[in-house]
Amino acid sequence: MDMEELKRVINNFSFDRLKNGNQGFNQILIQLFGLLGHGKSSFINTCIYVWQDGEYKNWAKANEGDGGFTKHRIPHTITSNIMVVDNRGLPKLDAYGSGEIFAQLGNLLPLEKEVNFNKGFGLVDRIVKSEKLVKTSDFIVPVFVHSVKHIIPPEEINELKSVLHTARDLTGIYPIVVLTHKTYGNLTTVESSFRDMGIERIFAFENYTQEDHFKTRGRHEEVLKFLQEVIKDAQFRVEHQTRNPVKEMHDRTQFVINYVHRREKMMELESLERKKAFEKAMKEKEIKRQEEDLERDRQRRREADDANLKKRREELERQRSAEQARYEAEMRAQQEANYKKGKKFFGLFGKKK
Ligand SMILES: Nc1nc2c(ncn2[C@@H]2O[C@H](COP(=O)(O)OP(=O)(O)OP(=O)(O)O)[C@@H](O)[C@H]2O)c(=O)[nH]1
């Protein structure tokens, strides 16, 4: 299909034209999600730039705003039946982040409003408060945006895989992965990580940006192919399944609320485990400290005994030396006396002579 044909197919897409009618859907909502700064807003700019084929503008405020991050769920029009939503990016993937992703993906939080992340049950409150503001007639297509600058480390694979699979359970569609910064150099490595996670539809882009928006056929064509893929998905899901958007929205709400409850329970359990482990460690530390005190006492006693023994030995040695000296003095006195006696005796003897 050439570019003109692709454009025609995309432009003509409408749920009303599907085999079994719209089944309650009136537009496709391409839901972009992913980590902070991976190029979600730039991808929206790229899509609009290609679709309008006019001047480049920073429609989605890529790298702008408060701290440079997108904080509102802003929908952008591609055609009258296709919107792209720029969701708030996550600083990292963890149990909290994943809950926030699911709420945005499930379209359970209102569009155009700021998304404030919460811990605890705050997310459930926000979902309940938003119930009257969200539309059930949007057909959600999840799209995970990831920059190939970031090679996914092994310790993050499981969490990411679980988020992608849960996104499938939530929306009924396996997320399409959009890789940005295509020419950075890690494309094959990052692409194969996603393939290993079971992702089949991967598109790679060098986004059009403020600095580089020189139109290239390759980029233009890839964007149109991406939009065509999204349409094919929506078409297939609505033509081959009986759908009930109101019930689906209700199921998604239940799904995310259950997720938050399970997560809080798990967090509570983990915190209890941590507390127990801490108490055990403290107890062990105390026992070790007592043993060390005892050992130090024993050592002190041993040293005192040794010192005593040494002192007694030295005392004994001193007594022995004194005894020896006394004995030697006596011997010397004796000898002297004997000597004097002898001299006297010999003297007498001499005189007799
Ligand atoms: N070279 C190049 N730069 C890109 C690409 N995609 C995004 N950028 C740049 O990366 C920076 C972040 O892009 P954003 O589109 O703001 O990212 P984001 O995912 O919307 O970020 P948050 O809204 O903070 O979550 C910007 O400076 C973009 O110009 C790309 O494919 N190639």
Ligand SMILES: [Mg+2]
């Ligand atoms: Mg953004």
